[in-house]
Amino acid sequence: MPPASDDPDRSRRFREAALPLLDDVYTLARYLLRDAEDAEDAVQECYLRAFRHFDGFRGPDIKPWLFAILRNVCNAEYARRATRPVAIEDTPEAAEQVPLWREGEASPEAEVLRGRDATAIRKLIEALAEPFREAFVLREINNLSYRDIADAVGAPLGTVMSRLARARAMLRAAWTAEEEQPR
């Protein structure tokens, strides 16, 4: 048993630091797993693990640390799901190969995005392939800095930047494509 476990202060410090971030962690879990029940299980496991390893946490910001733990829990969940067939667009390797921008693409000049309700936008975000969705949610919804995203996902800063750029390009393409469809 770790020697610090009998520190009555430890539990209190953990509560004060980690519990206010529950909505953030749950939000990320919802977008990563795209399932409400799986997200709840993952978040609970994340907090259990985080508390167990709390002595290993070296500040200053606990948010990226919690997100990194959640990510590991979610990866285990992906592994469990791996028995299910995976859609082609879900293969991150394939998506990484697609160039960000191609010469001669139709100019998106003066194109104004029509407002969408939150449910529709959430669906568009959920449709993004995994590493891009993750970078996008961490930045736009969880408001992490590039440095914190890099720490949370364990990837170099350049990779984070390119994933984020790709995520936004794909999201915008899906958004405008939807608008062009007759409704």
Add this chain to the structure above:
Amino acid sequence: MTCDEARLLLHALIDGELDAGHAREVEAHVATCAACAAELAAQREMKRVLAGTSLRYTAPAGLRMRIEASLPQSKQPSRRAVLRGFAMGSAVSALAATGLVAIVLRQDDQQRILSEVVSAHLRSLQAGHLTDVLSTDQHTVKPWFNGKLDVAPPVIDLTAQGFTLVGGRLDYIDARAIGAVVYRRRQHVINLFVAQTTSAEHRAPTTQTMQGFNCRRWGNRGLNFWAVSDLGADELAEFVDKFETAMKGNTEG
């Protein structure tokens, strides 16, 4: 700067993550490249729309309660309870690691109710939640329950036996209102939850441990009892014995 570079860096620009030197370079490129300028405007627009949309989720209250209940209470002065809670937490997570979903599905009714009982005990330990009626007099506590529950729980003063009656409280277990009679031994709180059951048969007391708390459960006279405390299993068993003996004395005498 090439268009490819600009297409990457314009995101860092709108995110405020670009240093001044690179920001100037992107802006210089955009000033001369209509396609990249349009892309920058479009991305700014999308960011604006996204910022104005509520895309966050709120964690369900049940999840918050489960997590709170799984953490040892810092308010517990008992070193033993904290230690046991930690050991239990590790065991639970080791189990959870073998299958996140399975652990939820395998929880049968009894286990679920046990976890609700322990959660109710934890809630009661928060400041001001322990008792609705505060009295060491069983003739005050007992009538207080009348009219609040279908069957008022038996309230027995065990002060002479070393367990002080503190009061009573209404609680909710398994989505039903339930009576809780509160005792204290030294600094340890014992919550005795009492619920009506259709079965009149006697069920012998058994002790289970959850999150560092001992829970002794038994059934008698058409009632189900759960005694929960951070007391050691031996002292909790002593409490249940004393309670049952006093009950027998009450009904027979």
